[in-house]
Amino acid sequence: MLPSPFQFERPSTIADAVRAVGDSGDGMFYAGGTELLLAMKMRVIRADRLIDIKGIPGLDCIAVNDMNEIEIGARCTHKKIAGDSVIREHVPALASLCAEVANIRVRNVGTIGGNLCFGEPHADPPTMLAALKARLVLEGSKGTREIHAEDFIRSEMETVREPDELLRVIVFPRPAGPVTYRRFKHGERPSVNVAMAWSLNAGGSTIRSARVRVGALGSRPQPLTAVEDALRNVAVAEARRAIETALPAALDQLEVNADRHGGADYKRHLAGVLLLRNADEAIIAGGSWLK
Numbered sequence: 001m002l003p004s005p006f007q008f009e010r011p012s013t014i015a016d017a018v019r020a021v022g023d024s025g026d027g028m029f030y031a032g033g034t035e036l037l038l039a040m041k042m043r044v045i046r047a048d049r050l051i052d053i054k055g056i057p058g059l060d061c062i063a064v065n066d067m068n069e070i071e072i073g074a075r076c077t078h079k080k081i082a083g084d085s086v087i088r089e090h091v092p093a094l095a096s097l098c099a100e101v102a103n104i105r106v107r108n109v110g111t112i113g114g115n116l117c118f119g120e121p122h123a124d125p126p127t128m129l130a131a132l133k134a135r136l137v138l139e140g141s142k143g144t145r146e147i148h149a150e151d152f153i154r155s156e157m158e159t160v161r162e163p164d165e166l167l168r169v170i171v172f173p174r175p176a177g178p179v180t181y182r183r184f185k186h187g188e189r190p191s192v193n194v195a196m197a198w199s200l201n202a203g204g205s206t207i208r209s210a211r212v213r214v215g216a217l218g219s220r221p222q223p224l225t226a227v228e229d230a231l232r233n234v235a236v237a238e239a240r241r242a243i244e245t246a247l248p249a250a251l252d253q254l255e256v257n258a259d260r261h262g263g264a265d266y267k268r269h270l271a272g273v274l275l276l277r278n279a280d281e282a283i284i285a286g287g288s289w290l291k
């Protein structure tokens with residue numbers, strides 16, 4: 001099926017893009033179009049105006065800023081992030097994640113911003129970005145605001161973004177310890193995924209704090225708080241045991257949708273397996289942080 005007719009605009013600044021999209025909801029930003037055009041062709045989404053953001057300079061930069069934070073422009077494609085030297089050096093797990101998202105066609109044009117703004121629950125980057133404590137910077141007619149990646153997705157296919165807010169950049173602190181990620185998928189999108197980020201103490205032998213997020217189970221990534229508590233101030237060598245002890249209760253707390261990817265018990269089980277695989281990788285990777 002063809003989409004219903006729409007106008008197409010190509011602004012060259014963020015301000016013009018925000019003005020062009022308007023706040024009525026009948027205009028939409030267009031990045032790679034990998035989600036949007038499919039949804040429009042299926043007539044699930046109708047837009048009268050598409051505002052192509054590919055001509056706006058600066059939206060596809062990746063850099064470490066003055067605050068020692070990593071910035072990823074929202075229009076960076078999965079392919080670009082996978083091959084970027086800053087990401088490969090500081091967050092190799094994010095580079096690998098992006099290298100395996102979807103298929104080569106989607107990775108070539110699909111953007112991280114489009115992934116986040118679509119709000120599809122079976123997605124990879126939201127889980128990782130929540131574990132990295134990322135903030136999303138939005139530019140709209142009412143000005144700039146920052147939202148924690150964690151709070152961005154409101155429910156399935158729905159975010160807190162206003163229709164005229166453009167996601168400009170994703171920012172997160174440069175990791176101070178190993179970051180790991182594991183996904184399991186039956187088809188093209190993840191059925192369950194787990195991301196873990198440790199902050200190590202100065203010597204590198206003890207975990208100062210840990211962030212653990214499980215994604216694709218509910219509408220948005222969820223923290224495994226009991227595991228995070230169990231890992232605080234624990235020696236890296238003791239981490240697996242600490243996780244195994246806290247895991248059963250932590251998994252019970254997860255909100256899990258049973259769907260075509262599997263039943264709730266099965267997905268909880270997978271989340272536990274993936275977390276322990278993350279732990280094994282983090283323990284090995286932790287060795288390279290030893291001073």
Ligand SMILES: Cc1cc2nc3c(=O)[nH]c(=O)nc-3n(C[C@H](O)[C@H](O)[C@H](O)COP(=O)(O)OP(=O)(O)OC[C@H]3O[C@@H](n4cnc5c(N)ncnc54)[C@H](O)[C@@H]3O)c2cc1C
Pocket residue numbers: 028029030031032033034035036037053074075100101102103106109110111112113114115116117118122123124125165166167168188189190
């Ligand atoms: C076959 C297939 C397999 C896939 N498999 C995976 C997978 O395994 N894991 C995974 O995580 N994802 C997967 N995806 C999703 C994929 O990552 C997204 O399609 C892609 O990242 C979307 O980016 P885009 O630039 O094409 O977005 P678009 O389709 O252009 O836009 C998507 C939505 O975001 C809005 N938008 C885009 N950019 C911005 C912005 N900067 N600010 C505000 N709003 C914006 C648009 O208005 C639209 O509502 C898959 C998709 C397909 C089609």
